[in-house]
Amino acid sequence: MDEYLFLADAMLGKLSRWIRICGFDTCYTDSTMRDSDILVKITKSGRILITRDRELSLRSDHSLLIKSHRSDEQLLEFLRKYPPQPSKFFTRCTVCNGILDPVDPPYCGLTVPKSVAHRGLKVNVCRNCHKIYWNGTHRKSIEIKLRSIMEIISNENH
Known part of the structure; x- marks a missing residue:
């Protein structure tokens, strides 16, 4: 593509x-x-x-x-x-358009929410603005919305 x-x-x-x-x-x-x-x-x-x-x-x-x-x-x-x-999907920062890089625990000095650190979740960090993203409930609702839209498009093409 x-x-x-x-x-x-x-x-x-x-x-x-x-x-x-x-x-x-x-x-x-x-x-x-x-x-x-x-x-x-x-x-x-x-x-x-x-x-x-x-x-x-x-x-x-x-x-x-x-x-x-x-x-x-x-x-x-x-x-x-x-x-x-x-x-x-989920490779760009929604705030500044920067590329997101995955970071595994112990997060190399990043300040992550305690609940994220406690669960040892992988996070993604923006190269430009350093905003931190992780897979939480908000991401699941985004994935559902994207799947729904992709299904509409797929059905239109068949």
């Missing part, structure tokens, strides 16, 4: 976090970035623009216009166009 690079505009913050969960390299603009600056950035970086702004999407040769207002439907729209590789 080709490696796609994305830039989500300020209207799609929640979607950008979900796309990162799926392992896609996804930058995010803030609301102060002008459309002209966004277009320059995607041109220079080779990123594909993800936007809900129809006019902005028409000004770019490489964009995906997201039509839905609902985050679940937005993710479905995105994954229909760019099917993920499940092996890449």
